[in-house]
Amino acid sequence: MEEIKITRATALKEKPDPSKLVFGKAMTDHMFIVDYDEDQGWHDPRIIPYGPLAIDPAAKVLHYAEEIFEGLKAYRTESGSIQLFRPDCNIERMNQSAQRLCLPQIPQELALAGITELVKLEQDWVPSAKDTSLYIRPFMIGLDAALGVHASHHVQYIVVVCPVGAYYPEGLDPVKIYVEDQDVRAVKGGTGMAKTGGNYAASLRASDLAEKSGYSQVLWLDGVHRKYIEEVGSMNVMFKIAGKILTPDLNGSVLDGITRRSCIQLLKDWGYAVEERRISAEELFQAAEDGTLEEAWGTGTAAVVSPIGELAMGSKKVIVSGNQIGEITQKLYDELTGIQWGRIADPHGWIVPIC
Ligand SMILES: *Cc1c(COP(=O)(O)O)cnc(C)c1O
16 A cells, blocks of 8 residues: 655644534544546545645536545543544445445555544544544545536545534433435435435435424435335434334345444344344334334434434324333443443454554
């Protein structure tokens, strides 16, 4: 691999107050960039001062959403060291997204070096207060400057990082969820299994409307039958029904979440039956009516797990777990955050130490 060239910022920014961090706002002093050109492959990996990108106004990413991204975190342990959680899974997934969007494959070693070298350089930015971390946002954009609809030959992979606070400063708070019956996020054959900006653009209207009606997220139904549950907001979703754990299967329009995968592994370790299958909204509301819907929660890197306290569909409303965090939801949160911040053992080899 080509050596990463580092150009340091001449003036460093003031670090934000760790108790007042707003998600994704306080970007650090540097960023990682590597170029791809079809005839050269990946070249010129570099860390440069954080700042605006110069992009041709005709660049494909700006018109046709030729973009993919990832999200992971660097955690500071009690001893002061810094570590990542399953970064290999993020890079693998980025390459799967790249394949769907006709973007080039990036070698695992290069993509990971971009992350680890930037985190090392910005290590003073990794906060140490409880539940805080450094959020890492790798992304890839198609930059050919031409308005024809074709895959780009010139591409960049960029990594930016920012300190983020505790997702729940007051403890795990159950959220109210609305079952979306108008808009869909993704359909089979579309880009639902890719982590790409277009899926998020398509989701904005429904989440805006839900928020205006007092709900914090929407529960997405499948785009074909409008019947089966797919995800909650930008998280995967799990339910405990009559003692069993249920989660939608990876049907092509559901994103293969790393938190989802890790939760399934932990639940199996603990002896729970985990079913990955189609779950209709009707089945879910029926279980709630029968009193067998015991817990519901979302899973994702940002929040880890997010308990669901209320579900609404049309005029129907159900309260889950008495609007309290459920036992399994709490246990998953404690176990995963324990592993991520190095407070408990990591039997699956998920942790990658950085410095
Ligand atoms: C990123 C993402 C998730 C969660 O994935 P993690 O790897 O657990 O962070 C779930 N759904 C969507 C749509 C996502 O973009």
